[in-house]
Amino acid sequence: MAVSGACHCGDTAFAIDADIPQELTRCTCSFCAKRGALWAYYQPAQFRLASPAVHSVTYRWRTNNVAHNFCSRCGCGTFSDSPDFQTDGTWDGVTRRIGVNAHLFDDFDAATAAVIVIDGKNLW
Ligand SMILES: [Zn+2]
Numbered sequence: 001m002a003v004s005g006a007c008h009c010g011d012t013a014f015a016i017d018a019d020i021p022q023e024l025t026r027c028t029c030s031f032c033a034k035r036g037a038l039w040a041y042y043q044p045a046q047f048r049l050a051s052p053a054v055h056s057v058t059y060r061w062r063t064n065n066v067a068h069n070f071c072s073r074c075g076c077g078t079f080s081d082s083p084d085f086q087t088d089g090t091w092d093g094v095t096r097r098i099g100v101n102a103h104l105f106d107d108f109d110a111a112t113a114a115v116i117v118i119d120g121k122n123l124w
Helices: 030-035
Strands: 003-006 013-016 023-027 039-042 047-049 056-059 067-071 077-083 096-101 114-118
Touching: 023 030
Parallel strands: 023 114
Antiparallel strands: 003 013, 013 047, 023 039, 039 096, 056 067, 067 077, 077 096
16 A cells, blocks of 8 residues: 655655555654654655655755755655664665655554654664
8 A cells, every 4th residue: 555645835745655664663863853753664666756856955964874854845854865774773784765754644643653762862
């Protein structure tokens, strides 16, 4: 089943060729703690931006390894392109993943979903 979603103003929309994960992820790193996103992770090929890329702005910090995107109009955090980190913080150096802010999914209440916590504060 495909998933769709959009930011608050609708300038940034996306489609995903996969289901919503059974568990969303909350990360404790300094950025995620302030943003407050609940992440749904996908393979890059499963994620498609359904709006002009120019509507997205990218924020990078520290290693610049992760592209955190947000809507240039309404400011909602939308999706992040990052290394496919394992739960111990390791990465094979190649595989990427897309973390999508599950709060933006259509017809879905992320606040009631099961959540796992990753220790980003200490891992990276
Ligand atoms: Zn927007």
